[in-house]
Amino acid sequence: MYLVFPTHAELARYTSQKLKTLMLSAVPTxxxxxxxxxxxxxxxxxxxxxxxxxxxxxxxxxxxNLDEYVGLNRQHPQSYRYYMQQHLFDHIGLPDExxxxxxxxxxxxxxxxxxxSQAIQQRGGLDFQLLGIxxxxxxxxxxPGTPFDSRTHVxxxxxxxxxxxxxxFDDFAEVPTHAITLGxxxxxxxxxxxxxxxGEHKAQTVLNYHRSAVDENMPASVLKRHPNTHILLDQAxxxxxxxxxxxxxxxQAA
Ligand code: GLP
Numbered sequence: 001m002y003l004v005f006p007t008h009a010e011l012a013r014y015t016s017q018k019l020k021t022l023m024l025s026a027v028p029t030x031x032x033x034x035x036x037x038x039x040x041x042x043x044x045x046x047x048x049x050x051x052x053x054x055x056x057x058x059x060x061x062x063x064x065n066l067d068e069y070v071g072l073n074r075q076h077p078q079s080y081r082y083y084m085q086q087h088l089f090d091h092i093g094l095p096d097e098x099x100x101x102x103x104x105x106x107x108x109x110x111x112x113x114x115x116x117s118q119a120i121q122q123r124g125g126l127d128f129q130l131l132g133i134x135x136x137x138x139x140x141x142x143x144p145g146t147p148f149d150s151r152t153h154v155x156x157x158x159x160x161x162x163x164x165x166x167x168x169f170d171d172f173a174e175v176p177t178h179a180i181t182l183g184x185x186x187x188x189x190x191x192x193x194x195x196x197x198x199g200e201h202k203a204q205t206v207l208n209y210h211r212s213a214v215d216e217n218m219p220a221s222v223l224k225r226h227p228n229t230h231i232l233l234d235q236a237x238x239x240x241x242x243x244x245x246x247x248x249x250x251x252q253a254a
Contacts, residue, residue, distance in 0.1 A: 001231075001245060001246075001247050002206075002210075002231045002232075002233050002238060002241060002245055002246050002247065003230065003231065003232050003233070003247050003249055004233050004234070004235060004238045004246045004247065004248050004249060005232065005233070005234050005235070005249045006234070006235055006249070006250065007234055007235070008038075008041060008198040008199070008234045008236075009041060010234075010249065011196065011198060011232050011233070011234050011249075012041035012042045012044070012045050013045050014232070014249070015042045015045075015130070015194065015196060015232065016042050016043075016045035016046040016049055017049070018128075018194065019031070019042070019046050019130070020046060020049050020050060020053075022061075022127065022128055023046075023050070023056075023058055023061050024053075024056060024058070025060050025061070026060060027060055028060050028062075028123070028124075029060050029061050029062070029127050029128075030061075030062050030063070030064065030120065030123045030124065030125070030126050030127050030128075031061065031062075031063045031064075031126065031127060031128050031129075031130070032063070032064050032065070032066060032126045032128065032129035032130060032131075032182070032187070032190055033063050033064070033065050033066070033084065033088075033130055034065070034066050034130045034131055034132050034140075035065065035066070035067075035080045035083045035084065035087075035132075036132045038132040038196050038197070038198050038199075039087070039130070039132060039196070040087060042130075042196070043087040043088040044087070046088065046092075047088065047091040047092060050092050051091075051092075056092065058092070058094055058098065061094070061098055062098050062099075062100070062123060063094070063098065063099050063100065064100045064101075064116070064119070064120055064126065064182070065080060065081075065084060065099075065100065065101040065102070066129075066131070066139075066140040066141075066181060066182050066187075067080060067101075067102065067140045067141045067179055067180060067181040067182065068080045068081065068101050068102040068103065068104040068179060068180050069104045069176040069178075069179050070104045070109065070154060070176055070177075070178040070179055070180060071104055071105065071176050071178070072104045072105065072176060073103075073104065073105040074103075074105075078168050078169055078174075079104060080101055081101045081103075081104075084099065084101065100116070100119065102116055102152065102180035102181075104176075104179075104180060109154055109180065110154075112180070113151070113152040113153055113154065113180060114151075114152070116152040116180075116182070117151040117152045117182070117183065117186050120182075120186060121189075125189045125190065125191065126186075126187075126189065126190035126191065127190070127191050127192065128190060128191065128192045128193075128194070129187055129190035129192070129193045129194070130194055130196070131187070131193060131194065131195045131196065131220075132195075132196055132197070133195060133197050133202065133205060133209070133220050134160075134161055134164060134205075135160060135164055135201065135202065135204075135205050136158060136160045136161065136205075137205060137208060137209060137212075137217075137218040137219050137220045137221070138158075138161060138219050138220070139184070139187060139195070139219050139220050139222075139223075140181040140182050140183075140187065141155050141157065141161070141179040141180075141181035142155065142181055142183065142184050142187075142219045143155055143156075143157065143158045143161065143219070144158070144216070144217045144218065144219060145216055145217060146183075146184060146216060146219055147184070147216060148184045148185065148188075148216060148222050149183075149184070149185050150183035150184050150185055151183040151185055151186055152180065152181065152182050152183055152186060153180070153181065153183055154178055154179070154180055155178065155179055155180075155181055156177060156178055157175075157176065157177055157178060157179055162175045162177070184219065184222055187222075188222060188223075188225070188226055190226075191228060192228045192229075192230075193223060193226055193228065193229040193230070194229075194230045194231075194232060195220065195223060195229065195230070195231045195232070196232050196233075197231070197232070197233050197234075197237045198233070198234040198236065198237050199234070199236050199237055200236040200237070200239065202236075202237045203236065203237055203238070203239045203240045204240065205237075206233060206237050206238060206240065206241060207240040207241060209221060210241055210242075210245065233246075
């Protein structure tokens, strides 16, 4: 089933409440976070909601982000570390020791990849994973063809992904060719997964996902095997889906 919201804004508000609950948990909580334009209003709502709730210390929270570009350091405005600082961490005072992203400028990438998956496992795995999707069905930066048993690894970005993400860069030549991503096996071990998809430009991707068998050529399709995955769409992204598989948020809440 797909939970469909009238607008991206309403979907963002709903998701921010889930994240807020996780972040303020009284027990150790490990949350997998994502970047991209889909998540911007989610984090904006989350900041607002946390700030209006008063000062917080998030003592039990640790976050691991999905991915990072190879070659961009944390000061680079298009790095995902920069994004997370700008869109969330700096606003809520979440210390660096509690937030992890792969380091795209490290000297030993293989060692770091191995460490990243292990660090998550040492925390008992992810309690929750927030996901977006690429137009080609990628999750994190796991491009079509990525083995489902993959752990954190370096990927060569597809032409489609570089074109899609090129909108954030001044010049297409500056778009990195490689990235580090959490593997599909790491994502699948999360206890709960929320996949957020918004915008008319993702409607075909949603339909492709819906029609796809569980197949490495449609990376997100692996989630059909996950026992606790929730797919949240706005109406625009859901526009090509058969009506009978859609649950409308307003109807459900009424
Ligand atoms: C990037 C990220 C993904 C993200 C996707 C969609 O490629 N690696 O994790 O889900 O973009 O981004 P957007 O939300 O901007 O469409």
